[in-house]
Structure formats: C-alpha cells, structure tokens
Amino acid sequence: MPQTVVRDVEYQHRGTRMRGLVITCPGGAAGDSSAAGVLLIHDAFGLGEEMIGNATLLAEAGHPVFLADVWGERATPSSVTEIGPLIGSMTRDRDRWLGRVAAAHAVVDTDPEFTGRPLALLGYCFGGSSALEYLRTGAAVAGVAAVHPGLDLLGQDWSTPGSGSVLLMTGADDPMATPAMRSRLEEHLSSAGLDHQFHVYSGTTHAFTSPKAAASPEPELFAYNARSAARAWAATTGFLAELSAPAS
Template sequence: MAQTIASDLEYSFDGTRMIGRRFVPVGAGDVPGVLVIHAAHGLGEQVLGCAERVAALGYAVLAIDLWGERKQITNPAEIGPMLGAFNANPDMWMGRIEAARQALIASGNVDANRIAVMGYCFGGSSSIEFVRSGAPIAGAVSFHGGLDNVGDDFTKAGADARVLILTGSQDPLASAADLARVEAGMSAVGLNWETNVYANTKHGFTEPDRGPRPPFAAYNAIADRRSWSAMSAFFADLFAH
C-alpha cells in the first residue's frame, strides 16, 4: 500500500463552489484516476477514509463534493428533497461530476485516459448514471447504490466502459426488478458489466452502525470486506488494459 498526500481541491459548476479532497500516492507519476462520490449525508469522514484507501492502491483520487460547499446533511428530512433536486435536474447532477473529473485531471499526476468513478448509496447511483450519460470514463463501481434512481437507456454510454454493481439481496432501494432492468439496459448496448449480490445484506452495508439507522439499512462486515476486494480487483483489471 502506497503512502498518500492529501489536499483540498476547489472547483465549481454553474456558480456553485465545491470543495473536494484529493489524495495521491507519494512520488506518483501519471497514474489512473478515481472519483469517489459520497452518500446522501455529504462528504464526511467515512468516505474520505475510503478515498484515501483507494489512493493507497496506487491511484490519484478525488473525493468529490456533490452537494457543494462541503455541505453535510444531518437532518434526515433534508435528504429526500436534496436527492429529488438532483433527480429532477440531470444536467446539474452530471455537470457537477464532470466538473470534478476535469478538476482531477487539471490537478496533475493523472492519466486522463484512465479515469473511473465509484460511489456509495446515492453516490453509487450517480456513478452508474455518469456512465449512462456518456461521460468519457473507463468504468464505474456502485456500492449499495439506489438502483431505483438509475435509468436503463445506456445508448449514450461509451462502448468500452465497464460497470461493477455491488448490492445487497435485502436492499429495497435495489430490488431484483430494478437490478434486472438496469442489467438489461446495459446488455442491450453490449456494455461490459458484472454484479455481486450479497446474501442477508441490507442497504448501506459498508457504513458502520453509528446511531439510529432506517430499518432497511445495516452494516455487514462480510459484504463490506468482499465488496472492497471486488472493487480492488475490478480497478486493477480495468486499468491494466
């Protein structure tokens, strides 16, 4: 595992300032890049820790600030309206991720032709949607993404893009019907995709149970460990070609 250097990285889209966190391996040249997208609560310590672990694998990483101004959502009542605003405005949703991609490239030490995206919960949905939008990225990984937020028309997706879906069998936000719908959409255009479904696993399985959680979400140590291994192997293969 490589040692990393961390620094805040500011960028903007349509007048909104976003404050991401950049991690790069010490002494790195131009290495593959990974965008890491947070869940509904915003860019907090857990996802920053995950981003640093990804960078330690040898990648230049930007933990993006999707909400802007490093906003943290602590009131559950605010989550639905925030997600709804992004679902209703895909240009803003995808535009903010694209701004992060460009900021990562401009920051240096990144191979602009080898960039992937990964995310948790809404960040997982965002990662698949970024592929679906036709963004110039190599691949995407979704950790317990809400597949109910993902469309199934992948005709704009890059022909060489690859997708890895990591989901729980008991996640109501990623029902079997939604999973089949998204997989069928990717298959229809010949996209290279794979799915890992973890038994007895609810939504948010990588997030430790700190304080009250909705009944459909719970940490699962096995799924957390196995999904991280799957993501690591996926990126290693993705960036080797």
C-alpha cells in the same frame, strides 16, 4: 513509511462552489504511474470522514483519488430531513445533478496526478446512482464501480450511453435495488454492449458498507454488514487492479 498527501481543490458549477479533495501517496504503492485513478462520488452524507477514509486506503494502494463534492460547499448532512431535499433537488433537475459530476470529471482531466491513467468512477449509495447515471448519459471512463446504489433513481433511456466496464455491488434485500431493478439494469447494460458484473450479497440491505448504519432503526431497509462490506471492498480493489494499465 510513505504518507498520503491531501490537497483541496475548488471548482464551480452554475455559481455553486464545490470543494473537492485530491489524495495521493507519493513514493508508496502509488509509484506505479499506470495504476487507475479514481473519481470518488460520496454517499448521501457528503464528503465526510468515511469517504475520506476510503479514499486514503485507495491512495495507499496506489490509486490517486479525487473526491467530488456533489452537494457543494462540502456540505455533510446528518439526517434524513436534510438528505431527502438534497437528493430530490438533483433528481428533479438531472442536468444540474450530472453537471456537477461532469464538473468533477473535468477537474480530474486537468490534474497532473491523473494524466495518463485510466479513470474509474467509484460511488457509494447516492454516489453510486450518480456514477451509473453519468454513464447512462454518455460518460467515457475505464470503469464504474457502484456500491449499494439506489437503482430506483436511474433514468431508463440508455440510447446514448458512455463507455466503461461496470461493477455493481448490492444487497440481495436492498429495497432500492430490487431484483426487478437489477434485471432491468442488466438488460440496459447488455443492450449497450457494456461489460458488467453484479455482486449480490445475501442477507444484506441498503448502505451495508457504512458503520453509521450499524445501529439502524430500520435494519430491514438499511444496515451495516461487515462481511458484505469486506467483500465489496475486495471486489472494488480487484476491479481497479483489472482496469489499471500494465506497467511498461
């Protein structure tokens, strides 16, 4: 049975060391060299086991994955008291925030595992916000898949957007992606001429793909939802298959 290969990749942004990972599965489903590559942007908990697990499944399905390290030094905060200041430091300095995403993109552009492949951004939670914000400010990629992103973190100036299809997966009851926020994003994407689709899951709040939220103290705000998580995964893998170039 083909085994995944995990490779550490260090890169820099404004003097901060970022510690990303490349995960591939040579000889398996990844034998199709036209399958889309994935730049995965982690959730608020950083580049930890959950994100690595998702990336491993994608690699086994044929998509090489680069996991960005947005927090730097592969930090994996474990509590709201740690996460809040980290997110705040990015939203207060968007050049720094998006510069870190761009630095990861630059690594992908020079990595031979991704040469000749369409590239998709895949972000969870804060990572989904990061992917959409990067698109808003000019990123040119094949697609952006955002899983329960905080739409409240996005800027509203879409005058210089990038390119790429958009897949949004969110809970109908997510307080960080309200109907008004979703409607506003849809208007921006339409005005920018960007192909897009929204998957809205009923009875679902924020962070619904994360098993860490299974025992949520505030389920009305964030909670794991196994059915919605499975639907989002199926939507994500279908989206990546759609982006992949046809085999020659």
